Amino acid sequence: MKRYVLLGIVAIVVIAFFALGFGHYLSLENLQASRAHVVEQVQHNPIVASFAFFGLYVLVTGLSLPGAAVMTLAAGAIFGVVWGVVLVSFASAIGATIAFLIARSLIGDWVQQRFGQYLEPINRGFETDGAFYLFTLRMVPLFPFFVINLLMGLTRIGVGQFYLVSQIGMFAGTVLYVFAGTQLAEIHKLGDVLSPGLIVALTLLGVFPLVAKKIVALLSARRRGAVG
Numbered sequence: 001m002k003r004y005v006l007l008g009i010v011a012i013v014v015i016a017f018f019a020l021g022f023g024h025y026l027s028l029e030n031l032q033a034s035r036a037h038v039v040e041q042v043q044h045n046p047i048v049a050s051f052a053f054f055g056l057y058v059l060v061t062g063l064s065l066p067g068a069a070v071m072t073l074a075a076g077a078i079f080g081v082v083w084g085v086v087l088v089s090f091a092s093a094i095g096a097t098i099a100f101l102i103a104r105s106l107i108g109d110w111v112q113q114r115f116g117q118y119l120e121p122i123n124r125g126f127e128t129d130g131a132f133y134l135f136t137l138r139m140v141p142l143f144p145f146f147v148i149n150l151l152m153g154l155t156r157i158g159v160g161q162f163y164l165v166s167q168i169g170m171f172a173g174t175v176l177y178v179f180a181g182t183q184l185a186e187i188h189k190l191g192d193v194l195s196p197g198l199i200v201a202l203t204l205l206g207v208f209p210l211v212a213k214k215i216v217a218l219l220s221a222r223r224r225g226a227v228g
Contacts, residue, residue: 007106010063017065026060026067032184035077042078050079054091061095062102064146068092069190072174076181084178092174093167096149100162103153130157131165138169140203145170 017023024030042049053075061068072092075084126133134157137148152162180193187193 003106006102010102010106013059013063014065017063023066026070028070028073028187028190031070031074031077032187035184038074039078050083050087053079054087057088057091058095058098061092061145061149062098064099064150068095068145069177069193072177073181073184073187073190073193076178077184078181081175081179081182084181085175088174088178089167089171092145092170093163096145096166096170097159097163099146099149100153101159103150108153126155126157130155131161134162134165135169136207138166139172140207141173142203 053071057068057071057075059065060071072088075088078084079087134148134152137143177193180187
């Protein structure tokens with residue numbers, strides 16, 4: 001019963017979001033056009049504005065609605081780099097965890113029951129290396145933010161571990177996007193934020209911990225074999 005109530009609430013909010021045209025307000029074009037006015041309003045009441053932005057960011061990411069990337073740019077354009085990074089870093093991790101829990105609550109148990117025998121190797125892998133896999137996914141910009149949240153909800157990775165690794169793994173990308181927001185006039189599309197070089201660098205940083213762990217495990221196994 002609770003699952004259907006949750007599904008109903010999520011569906012109502014998502015339908016209202018699109019029906020009322022809120023997607024327009026979370027577009028790059030609208031952000032560029034309204035930046036000066038919004039900054040002026042924020043300066044009049046920065047505390048309320050910060051809480052409102054934080055809550056909206058959590059809502060957008062928690063329900064996997066479009067607009068998180070633009071909101072990250074907006075954080076830099078409106079609040080500056082330091083406070084913008086603080087707001088987005090925590091809001092994105094909390095929102096991601098909510099999306100993760102929604103996916104787990106709605107279909108996670110059913111997926112595990114229906115396909116448990118096929119997912120068992122994956123579940124075992126996440127029990128030992130889940131944090132490393134998630135960190136890699138968070139660091140690589142090619143994997144959509146909301147897809148990772150939803151797919152992780154179908155695994156057995158712990159909620160606390162998911163939140164902590166997401167908080168750390170998304171930090172570098174958050175800093176890049178928030179800083180880019182301070183140069184808003186020079187951005188014509190979201191793809192302008194990340195150059196091919198930055199994508200490669202973030203990918204290498206994301207893969208490194210997992211590769212290093214595998215190498216250490218391999219060397220340890222060979223050492224034990226040589227001793228034996």
